[in-house]
Amino acid sequence: xxxxxxxxxxxxxxxxxxxxxxxxxxxxxxxxxxxxxxxxxxxxxxxxxxxxxxxxxxxxxxxxxxxxxxxxxxxxxxxxxxxxxxxxxxxxxxxxxxxxxxxxxxxxxxxxxxxxxxxxxxxxxxxxxxxxxxxxxxxxxxxxxxxxxxxxxxxxxxxxxxxxxxxxxxxxxxxxxxxxxxxxxxxxxxxx
Amino acid sequence: xxxxxxxxxxxxxxxxxxxxxxxxxxxxxxxxxxxxxxxxxxxxxxxxxxxxxxxxxxxxxxxxxxxxxxxxxxxxxxxxxxxxxxxxxxxxxxxxxxxxxxxxxxxxxxxxxxxxxxxxxxxxxxxxxxxxxxxxxxxxxxxxxxxxxxxxxxxxxxxxxxxxxxxxxxxxxxxxxxxxxxxxxxxxxxxx
Numbered sequence: 001x002x003x004x005x006x007x008x009x010x011x012x013x014x015x016x017x018x019x020x021x022x023x024x025x026x027x028x029x030x031x032x033x034x035x036x037x038x039x040x041x042x043x044x045x046x047x048x049x050x051x052x053x054x055x056x057x058x059x060x061x062x063x064x065x066x067x068x069x070x071x072x073x074x075x076x077x078x079x080x081x082x083x084x085x086x087x088x089x090x091x092x093x094x095x096x097x098x099x100x101x102x103x104x105x106x107x108x109x110x111x112x113x114x115x116x117x118x119x120x121x122x123x124x125x126x127x128x129x130x131x132x133x134x135x136x137x138x139x140x141x142x143x144x145x146x147x148x149x150x151x152x153x154x155x156x157x158x159x160x161x162x163x164x165x166x167x168x169x170x171x172x173x174x175x176x177x178x179x180x181x182x183x184x185x186x187x188x189x190x191x192x
Numbered sequence: 193x194x195x196x197x198x199x200x201x202x203x204x205x206x207x208x209x210x211x212x213x214x215x216x217x218x219x220x221x222x223x224x225x226x227x228x229x230x231x232x233x234x235x236x237x238x239x240x241x242x243x244x245x246x247x248x249x250x251x252x253x254x255x256x257x258x259x260x261x262x263x264x265x266x267x268x269x270x271x272x273x274x275x276x277x278x279x280x281x282x283x284x285x286x287x288x289x290x291x292x293x294x295x296x297x298x299x300x301x302x303x304x305x306x307x308x309x310x311x312x313x314x315x316x317x318x319x320x321x322x323x324x325x326x327x328x329x330x331x332x333x334x335x336x337x338x339x340x341x342x343x344x345x346x347x348x349x350x351x352x353x354x355x356x357x358x359x360x361x362x363x364x365x366x367x368x369x370x371x372x373x374x375x376x377x378x379x380x381x382x383x384x
Contacts, residue, residue, distance in 0.1 A: 083353070090281035124383035126318060155373055157364065161275070168360030169380075172349065181347055186383035188361075191316035192374050 001026055002146045005042035007035060007057055012073060013048035015118035016110055020044075023149025036060040044069045044143060046110075051076035051086065051093050058100050066103040069139045072163070073110040075170040082178060085171060094133070094163035107134035107143055108163035111170040114177070116185045121152050129153040129190035131169075133162040155190060193218055194338045197234035199227060199249055204265060205240035207310035208302055212236075215341025228252040236261045236335060238302075243268040243278065243285050250292050258295040261331045264355070265302040267362040274370060277363060286325070286355035299326035299335055300355035303362040306369070308377045313344050321345040321382035323361075325354040347382060 002025040006013050009031045017027040030038045032053070040061060047054055051074040058065070076086050076093040087093050098106040109132040110118070117123045118130075130147045132154055134140050144154035157166060169188065176182045194217040198205050201223045209219040222230045224245070232253060239246055243266040250257070268277050268285040279285050290298040301324040302310070309320045322339045324346055326332050336346035349358060361380065368374045 124318075126316075126381065126383060155368065158367055158371075162364060162367070165360040165364040168357040169364060172354060172357040172361060175350055175354070176347065179350075182382065182384050189318065189381045189383050190374065191318060191378035191381050 002044060002142070003042040004028070004044045004046060004146070005030060005040045006046045006048050008032075008048035010048065011115035012110065012118075013046070015115040016046055016048055016073070019118050019121075019150040019152055020146050022151055023146055025146050025149070040064045040068070044071060044146065046071040046073065047097075048073055050074065054093070054097060058097070062101060065101055068104050069136075069142060070097065070101060070104040070106045071109050071143065072097050072106060075111050075167060075174055077171060077174065082175060085167060087167070090164065092163035092167050094160055094167075098160060105134065105136040105139035106160060107132055107136075107139055108157075108160065108166050109133075109143060112166055112173065112188065114173075114184050114187055117187060118152065120185065123189035124186050126189040126191065127153055129155050131155050131157040131166055131190070133157040133160055133166055135160045153190070194236060194334070195234040196220070196236045196238060196338070197222060197232045198238045198240050200224075200240035202240065203307035204302065204310075205238070207307040208238055208240055208265070211310050211313075211342040211344055212338050214343060215338055217338050217341070232256045232260070236263060236338065238263040238265065239289075240265055242266065246285070246289060250289070254293060257293055260296050261328075261334060262289065262293060262296040262298045263301050263335065264289050264298060267303050267359060267366055269363060269366065274367060277359060279359070282356065284355035284359050286352055286359075290352060297326065297328040297331035298352060299324055299328075299331055300349075300352065300358050301325070301335060304358055304365065304380065306376050306379055309379060310344065312377065315381035316378050318381040318383065319345055321347050323347050323349040323358055323382070325349040325352055325358055327352045345382070
């Protein structure tokens with residue numbers, strides 16, 4: 001059985017945890033208040049927290065994260081302007097996290113799907129697809145299998161370098177939703 | 193009636209021209225062989241050529257393009273590696289073109305839709321949506337109206353700065369299609 005530890009207890013944390021639990025995974029949450037003291041028990045660790053909260057988790061858990069699949073779901077927007085990302089130009093949050101956790105298998109996933117589309121498993125009438133980028137093929141396959149077991153499609157979006165494009169995609173989607181040009185139950189879907 | 197001049201005679205040129213003609217626009221094409229001699233007659237000018245071919249058009253037509261709506265559809269991939277774009281990191285082809293044509297109203301559009309999805313007006317079972325970014329609201333509205341008259345949805349994707357995200361989106365979509373993870377009749381759709 002896939003075991004998962006999710007940092008965070010917000011909408012995205014709950015949507016991802018619900019999806020993985022639907023697929024039969026064990027899911028444990030570490031809330032903000034527990035972070036730093038609760039142990040990581042899962043083989044897949046999902047950082048379902050805002051990007052500015054990631055560093056404190058890395059600082060507290062770097063050694064426990066060694067060898068683990070670490071899933072970065074963030075859209076690292078500058079929320080003061082909603083007009084740019086806070087990561088270095090051309091880079092990505094996922095690449096920054098991988099650089100800080102060189103012994104972990106960092107994946108970018110879930111940043112292109114709104115919480116509602118993970119929970120309903122639909123983007124409008126279309127089935128939801130989780131895009132996964134990363135440099136470790138086995139880690140990607142493990143996460144994809146856990147997602148698909150829960151009833152949502154997964155697609156291999158390439159190497160971790162593609163996290164730049166996934167974050168641009170997620171950023172664009174957020175700007176459209178914030179401007180009410182798309183709904184939070186819609187957005188960008190993937191058609192095979 | 194909207195009048196359109198399309199540079200190029202490839203799949204994208206024909207798909208865009210067909211769509212705009214369906215909406216009642218007049219459409220004139222300038223082929224590679226005619227480029228430099230044939231005059232621009234349209235108010236909307238679509239650069240439906242590969243990104244490396246854009247500069248020659250700008251050199252030949254800069255003065256004729258003043259005041260026009262100039263639509264950049266390119267996905268400026270480095271096709272030797274299929275792993276990065278050839279535009280400066282953080283910038284976009286559209287921003288580069290706007291800098292070279294300061295008196296034109298440059299829009300980014302049609303780079304997130306494959307030719308087949310413009311021709312069929314469907315991404316799988318979903319209606320096709322053209323994303324349009326640009327700094328001139330009237331120009332965006334004019335192009336959006338021409339697209340919608342042809343039976344395809346259009347969405348305002350924000351300022352021309354968002355062309356960076358649209359090009360990342362198009363790049364990602366191309367890598368997935370080239371890897372046969374999505375089909376050329378599918379891809380990323382927009383659900384309102």
